Amino acid sequence: MEEFNNVLNGAKIAYFSMEIGLKNEIPTYSGGLGILAGDVIRVSGDLSLPVVGVSLVSRKGYFKQKLDAYGRQSEDVQDWSPEEHMKLLPAEVTVRIQQRDVRVRAWLYEHKSLAQDTIPVILLDTDFEVNSPEDRMITDHLYGGDSRYRFKQEMVLGIGGIRMLDELGFHIVKYHMNEGHSSLLTTELLRSNEMDPSRVKELCVFTTHTPVASGHDAFPYDLVRELIDGEHELEMLQKYGGESELNMTLLALNLSDYINGVAKKHREISEKMFPGYKFKSITNGVHSYNWVCSHFRELYDRHLPGWANEPELLVRVKSVPNDEIWQAHKNAKKELVDFVNREKGIGMDHHTLTIGFARRMTEYKRPAFIFSDLERLRKVNNAGNIQLIFAGKAHPKDYRGKEIIEEIFGYIEELKGTIKIAFLENYDMNLALKMVSGVDVWLNTPKRPFEASGTSGMKAAHNGVVNFSVPDGWWLEGCVPGVTGYSIGSRIGPGKSPEEIEEIELDDLYNKLEYNVIPKYYERRDEWVTIMKNSVEMIAYYFNCHRMMRRYVTEAYL
CATH class of the missing domain: 3.40.50.2000 (Glycogen Phosphorylase B;)
Structure with missing residues (x-):
């Protein structure tokens, strides 16, 4: 992988994922998608790959499961303290949500590999005093709340994530979207690339993980119009994300040059779900030592x-x-x-x-x-x-x-x-x-x-x-x-x-x-x-x- 680092010459691959399983004490994951993302960070350190991870801090985690004697599940929050595992960075960015400027800051988690290489992971956070009580909660619950809450999270992840990487001075040459939750980053890239989709496609890699239709996030445009900033933004989303509703997978598909499923069979299923798009297949793996x-x-x-x-x-x-x-x-x-x-x-x-x-x-x-x-x-x-x-x-x-x-x-x-x-x-x-x-x-x-x-x-x-x-x-x-x-x-x-x-x-x-x-x-x-x-x-x-x-x-x- 040394040749790869030499080719990039200090540049980074940005790996975006709504959830990421860094370690058991940091409950920023719900299951397989997050565990895979954590394994990507771990193996990037092993192979000395120039990767930076981007996710949400999810201060209240996914949930702590409680089962009674009859198997009835109840859910408790998983409150945890980011400051015990990572450091707060001095950078802040703004994302315009529902006609309000929402301030976003970042925590830095540093994964040290067996070879002592360090992979940085940026965890975005809106929970601080300058934001309204409602906006402070945006990065609280992993996969929590209703569609409005989820779309706000995806705005922070995609748009806020790009802006935070720029603010921190990272030179990014590829943006890898692990599932469609972060695909609003493509709109930010369009704005910074003179609205040229071909230039954005060269920058973007997209991996989809589900053959189940309900697993692909979609939002009604009435909701999108309420939360985003302006009609021009809405037109852009309708152009690339679907006319009747905003399909986050479709947005990523239309603005990525490299698209893949996570097994050979999944590639076939994905091409049937999204006719006209050509998928590659890189079958998933796990981090062996972990x-x-x-x-x-x-x-x-x-x-x-x-x-x-x-x-x-x-x-x-x-x-x-x-x-x-x-x-x-x-x-x-x-x-x-x-x-x-x-x-x-x-x-x-x-x-x-x-x-x-x-x-x-x-x-x-x-x-x-x-x-x-x-x-x-x-x-x-x-x-x-x-x-x-x-x-x-x-x-x-x-x-x-x-x-x-x-x-x-x-x-x-x-x-x-x-x-x-x-x-x-x-x-x-x-x-x-x-x-x-x-x-x-x-x-x-x-x-x-x-x-x-x-x-x-x-x-x-x-x-x-x-x-x-x-x-x-x-x-x-x-x-x-x-x-x-x-x-x-x-x-x-x-x-x-x-x-x-x-x-x-x-x-x-x-x-x-x-x-x-x-x-x-x-x-x-x-x-x-x-x-x-x-x-x-x-x-x-x-x-x-x-x-x-x-x-x-x-x-x-x-």
Whole structure:
């Protein structure tokens, strides 16, 4: 990457993201999008890439999840103090919102990599005395409030972010929008480039992360007119962001030269959602060192020195003795099971096949899919005991997602005495690492084709955990059936109804658990450990951020 730095000669790539998972104590993330953004910052330090991150300070975080005995979710604020983790910069800029000048200041977080390179992250903040009480709250809640609140946030992120980088003296040569939340930055670039869209396109890179229509922010123009500054601005947004409503994804698509989805299948889906636009695909990855537990770090350090900065070396994991792989896994599993037993007091066992499911609780991810036929599930358990660990938050306004958590609590009660099941509250980065390293099987059951990429299974594979997933998103690329893990419903042909697809998937889920997964885990341990090693050798070595960011550099930034 040294040549890349020489080409840029002191210039920076600005990476904009509404959420960013810097570390567990800084709750400026809600899930996969923010964790990916944090991994981008981490790997940029490893590779000495000239990146500066831009986000909002989100003083009250996303939310702290509380679950009662029936699984009913309530939300508490996550108040935290930026001054404990970063420093306030002397610069201020103004963004005109609703005919008022809103002052924006910036906090600087400095990420130091393993190689001691520093990546700056600018977190924008409106909470200070010169602003009105209403405006001080704009940067409080990540994904909080109504459409008005969200659009104000996106104005601060996109417009305020550009102005803050200019005020701080950064020389930016590329602006990378991680999802459409920051795409108002394109309007600021138009103004500073004589309204020439071709010049703006040369500056902009856009990554979209969702094949779900509701995941693309859109705002009615009556609201936009109320909040922005003038009719000329409105005309510009209608020209590039859609005539009937302001679609933030469309705005980014029309003003970016490089556009990509986050898996090969997601590129195809995106081109169908937005006809006429050509997408590339750079499949997501995870930051290897950050998502490997201490037991596997120590193992890799001994056998594969240099793996942390060169995760391609994980391809040599076959040289690691099976018993050492198994012992590292047993140690990670003990930590998780002991944690669950302390939290829930249900007496989970260290030797029972443990299946984990943890991600955002929302309908298309089908968190309760494994409970669709309880008699079949009991039959599976008779073939060899299983225990299940769940975690995940439902967005405060996702009422169906909240209901699903309650349903899972109902199944926990119904299966009590047969299958031990735990639902861990307040899923965060620390709990995620415990789970992706401590379970035996990582389960993922999304409705196809709504999983854009997914990264939790990549994290599991880095720790030798076996993936068992519907073939969607990244798993379409990562699954070699029976070799790197197991697929659910992989042989479904065209022309099937959604109901038929679900029936086939469910039957395949139970059959593979009963006749493949359980016998191999309990009776053919060497074969099981071989799949664990294949997960590291064939998945972790490739599905990592080092590979991902090298592709961004050569394909999107240069």
